[in-house]
Amino acid sequence: SMQTPWGHGVCRPQGPGSGLAPFHYQHDARKQISNSELEVSAKPHTRRVVMESNSIPPGGYESSNRGRGKGRGKGRGRQQEDRVVPHIRHSLRKTEGVSVCVIGGGPAGLACCRKLCDLGGFKVTLVQESRGLGGKMCTKFPNGHDDTSLSFDMGVQFLDLRPPLLNHLQEFETPIVAPWPKPGNFKRIVCDNKTSQRGNQQLNVDVYTMEGHQMMVGVPSMSAIGRALASKCKGLEVHVDRTAKVVGRSRRTGAWAVEWGRASPTAGQAHSRPELEDVVEEVEEREFDVVVLAFEANKILRGCGSGYKMTSPSATPYLANVASKVKTSQQWNLMVAFQRPTGATLHAAYVEGHPSITWIANNSSKPGRESSAVECWMVLSTEAWAKSQFWKKSAVEKALLPDFVKLLEALGGRPGDIAFLMAGRWGNNTAVLSSGVQGCGDFPERAFQAPTGGPRFAEGAYWDKGQMGACGDWATGFSVCDAYESGLRMAEMVAGNTSP
Incomplete structure (x- = not known):
C-alpha cells in the first residue's frame, strides 16, 4: 500500500458497475531501443483508477508539490486522486536490475542513458516531453517530417565538438555530423545605427571573417543527432511527447513513483499542433x-505550466536548492523562408551592435539541406530585446522581420517575397551556472566563449542520497558537449551509489 498527499482510497477500475465513468485510452509509442534499431510497440491499455498509495513526496516530506507550480489537470474538473495507470495487476511494477528513470532526452539525458546501458545491470527508461530526442538540438519541419524542403534548426545552431561526444558521433557508418559553415562564410557583423541629416535611420555594417572556426552540424538535420545517440543505448525504453513528474516515494521499498502523460493544450499549442486537440489526457x-x-534548472525548480506539457516540480529539497542558483535568460527566434535566393553570400554570422538581432544563419546552406525549394533563415534576437517588453509571437514577427530584411540589404542581399514566417521563444537559456559562473554574450556565442566568474563546477552533476540526481549544461558549462559530459558524470554517480 502507498500513502499520497491526496488521501486514501480503494483501488478500483472504472466502467460498468464501478460507479465511475469509463476512460478512453490512447496508445503512446513506446520505443524499445536495442542493437541500434528502434522497435515500436504499444503500451498496455490504461484506465482511470483511484489509487491507494503509501508514497511520500520527493525528499520524504509530508508537504508535497501542492502549491508549487501548476499540477496536471488543474482547472479541468479532475480530482487529484483521480489517476490513470497501466492496466496491470500492480500499477507500480518493478523490473530486474536497478531501474532508472531519466527524465529529459537532451544531450545530458542521452549521455546518462548511454553510460548506464553500457555498464549493464540497469533497466533504463527515458521520458522526453517533446516529440523528438536531442533537447535543443532540434529541427522544425513546418510541413511535417516528410517534407524536408522547409526546415529550420531552431535551437542549437552548430556544435564545437570534443571527446567523448565527438567519439560517440564517429561510431556510425553513415555520418551524423558534417562541417559547416564552409571556409570564409562564417562572419562577424558589427552594426552602427546612425541618423541621417533628414532624420532617417541608417544601418551601417562592417563584416569580418571568422577564421579558424570550423564547426559541425547534424545531417540531414540537428534532430538526427538525438535519434542516433539513442540508437546506441542497448535495451533503452523511450517515451516521447510525454511530460513526467515524480509523485512520491514508497516508505516500504524506497523506490520512486514516476508518472508521465499529456495534459490538454493551450490555444496556441493547439493552433501549431492541431492533433493535440484529439488526444485525451492520460497518465x-x-x-x-x-x-x-x-x-x-528552471523547470526542475518550478515545473511547467504550459498546456499539454504542464507538470509540477519533482526535485528533492536539496536538488531544488541547487537549481535555484541557476540563472536563465530568454530569446526569440524567427524562422523565415524566402521564395528565391537572397544573394547574401554568408552562411552564418554573429551580430554585434544591433538593437534586436544577435545571430543570423542560412539554414539552407547546411549539409543535407541544399535541396530546399526555398531559402530558409534562422534569426535570433538579443536577450535585451527579448526582455524589453512582453512579446506576443505576432508582435515578434512584425518587429524582427523588417529588422532582418534591412540587415540583409545592408549586407548586399536582395530578399524577395516571404514563403514562410514563424516566431518562437527559448525561455530557459542557461546564463549563470549552479556554481555561480557567468556566461559571456548571448546564445549561441555564449557556448563558445570562456565563462567568467571562477572555475566551472568540478563534479558536473548533482546527487541526492535519496536516490535522485540532476544534470545538464547548467551544472558544468553552456554548450552541448558540457551537457553531454554532465550526463556521463551523472551515470557514474548512479552506478557508484547503487548495486546492480
Missing part, C-alpha cells in the same frame, strides 16, 4: 529505484 505510472532529472 502512466511506474516505480523506479533511481530518478535522474536531466532538463532545464
Whole structure:
C-alpha cells in the first residue's frame, strides 16, 4: 500500500458497475531501443483508477508539490486522486536490475542513458516531453517530417565538438555530423545605427571573417543527432511527447513513483499542433529505484505550466536548492523562408551592435539541406530585446522581420517575397551556472566563449542520497558537449551509489 498527499482510497477500475465513468485510452509509442534499431510497440491499455498509495513526496516530506507550480489537470474538473495507470495487476511494477528513470532526452539525458546501458545491470527508461530526442538540438519541419524542403534548426545552431561526444558521433557508418559553415562564410557583423541629416535611420555594417572556426552540424538535420545517440543505448525504453513528474516515494521499498502523460493544450499549442486537440489526457505510472532529472534548472525548480506539457516540480529539497542558483535568460527566434535566393553570400554570422538581432544563419546552406525549394533563415534576437517588453509571437514577427530584411540589404542581399514566417521563444537559456559562473554574450556565442566568474563546477552533476540526481549544461558549462559530459558524470554517480 502507498500513502499520497491526496488521501486514501480503494483501488478500483472504472466502467460498468464501478460507479465511475469509463476512460478512453490512447496508445503512446513506446520505443524499445536495442542493437541500434528502434522497435515500436504499444503500451498496455490504461484506465482511470483511484489509487491507494503509501508514497511520500520527493525528499520524504509530508508537504508535497501542492502549491508549487501548476499540477496536471488543474482547472479541468479532475480530482487529484483521480489517476490513470497501466492496466496491470500492480500499477507500480518493478523490473530486474536497478531501474532508472531519466527524465529529459537532451544531450545530458542521452549521455546518462548511454553510460548506464553500457555498464549493464540497469533497466533504463527515458521520458522526453517533446516529440523528438536531442533537447535543443532540434529541427522544425513546418510541413511535417516528410517534407524536408522547409526546415529550420531552431535551437542549437552548430556544435564545437570534443571527446567523448565527438567519439560517440564517429561510431556510425553513415555520418551524423558534417562541417559547416564552409571556409570564409562564417562572419562577424558589427552594426552602427546612425541618423541621417533628414532624420532617417541608417544601418551601417562592417563584416569580418571568422577564421579558424570550423564547426559541425547534424545531417540531414540537428534532430538526427538525438535519434542516433539513442540508437546506441542497448535495451533503452523511450517515451516521447510525454511530460513526467515524480509523485512520491514508497516508505516500504524506497523506490520512486514516476508518472508521465499529456495534459490538454493551450490555444496556441493547439493552433501549431492541431492533433493535440484529439488526444485525451492520460497518465502512466511506474516505480523506479533511481530518478535522474536531466532538463532545464528552471523547470526542475518550478515545473511547467504550459498546456499539454504542464507538470509540477519533482526535485528533492536539496536538488531544488541547487537549481535555484541557476540563472536563465530568454530569446526569440524567427524562422523565415524566402521564395528565391537572397544573394547574401554568408552562411552564418554573429551580430554585434544591433538593437534586436544577435545571430543570423542560412539554414539552407547546411549539409543535407541544399535541396530546399526555398531559402530558409534562422534569426535570433538579443536577450535585451527579448526582455524589453512582453512579446506576443505576432508582435515578434512584425518587429524582427523588417529588422532582418534591412540587415540583409545592408549586407548586399536582395530578399524577395516571404514563403514562410514563424516566431518562437527559448525561455530557459542557461546564463549563470549552479556554481555561480557567468556566461559571456548571448546564445549561441555564449557556448563558445570562456565563462567568467571562477572555475566551472568540478563534479558536473548533482546527487541526492535519496536516490535522485540532476544534470545538464547548467551544472558544468553552456554548450552541448558540457551537457553531454554532465550526463556521463551523472551515470557514474548512479552506478557508484547503487548495486546492480
